[in-house]
Amino acid sequence: MGIKELLSQYGDQYIQALFTTWKLTAFSFAIAFVIGVAVTVMRISPVQPLRVFAEIYIQIFRNIPGASLLMLLVYALPYLDVLLSYFVCVLIAASLIPSAFCSEYLMAGINTIGTGQIEAARSLGLSFMQIIRRVVIPQALRSSVLPLTNLLVSTMLTTALASQVPMNPRDLTGLVAHINTHAVGGVTAFLISALLYCATAVVIGQVGNMIDRKVRILR
């Protein structure tokens, strides 16, 4: 099947799949970001059980393959009487793994903050949470814009996990799998979705660079 034929037959579905991928990416990244910040705060908190919990969390989700995690969610959770929709399963898998990386990037950002600034904040009488909110997180965020941009792209690629389950509506990779089981799309079917992934990634990268230039901290 040629590109023209593919587009005329599946064009609408490609558009729909692109939106599904965008939606999954946006939700996953938002969740990953919130969890990432929370876990990072735990990692630097003075409460040891929180630090231990956060380290274990990071070790698990940084190291588990996305497909395994998705399979666990889809096939193991029902044994615990937890039945989630395929969309939610994909969303969770595509959130938890990036959340661990998000925390790693934020930690790297935090390590660029001198202990002196923390001591200065403490000597002003700021509480732990005030120091986190006013000094640590803003600086960590501003110095990790580029890694977080990369994380957004890799989160998008992680959402291709959706192709492993019969999710409806399909994401870009899921659609390719669908086309190739029903017709002979071949490499061309992959090519189209690859281009859509690429275009999205390029836009994300440009926006990330722009934000970075704007918020980067002079040192």
Next chain:
Amino acid sequence: MSDTMHETMNDRTPVIELKHVDKHFGSLHVLKDINLSVQKGEVVVIIGPSGSGKSTLCRTINRLETIDSGEILIEGTKMPQEGKELARLRAQIGMVFQSFNLFAHKTIIDNVILGPMDVLKKSKKEAKEEAMQLLSRVGVDSQANKVPAQLSGGQQQRVAIARALAMHPKAILFDEPTSALDPEMIGEVLDVMTKLAREGMTMLVVTHEMNFARRVASRVIFMDGGSIVEENTPEEFFNHPKSQRAQDFLNSIQAH
């Protein structure tokens, strides 16, 4: 009458008091039975060779360093281990660091208003007005909207002093405030500190600037090997040091 009584009692309570303070870093005994009090309006200058424990001593006062035993009192209140009460007492003692430690992501004015807004709960407007006055007092008001990296070391240190002053502290600790500065900038920072001292600010200053100690100090404390070796007026200390260690120290720094 009772008011006078009250006043007299208050006047005798030191702003900062250390009683039998001991501290170890591993096997190293960095502070040995330190007893020290700073009265209201006093400028106490701590000098001594590097590694003598003077910076550590300075940092224990607002508990940036913990102590093993003894106690530290701020206007008669014991410094607690942690929590809200510690933060409350810390807010009353300003600190100026060797490496300025301004918040890198905030403008100069925002550096100064953070404490007043978050800790003293002042309105942004009120905090800003006062911050501008303080910045002009230390001569960097024209830099208010820049970020720290755009300022010279001397300017950054003066901002750090303004940031400490914005909390209306009962005393300010200076931990080698000019040691990281280029020579031509040391004067501008010492001038601000001298002005503060003349205005009656209670100060504890760890420094290597002997001329500052001579001119401004109410008392000089000489430390060596974790102990206070000598404590005297600047005239007495610099002209007639009693201990051999102080004599050796003064000779070594005057040799060149």
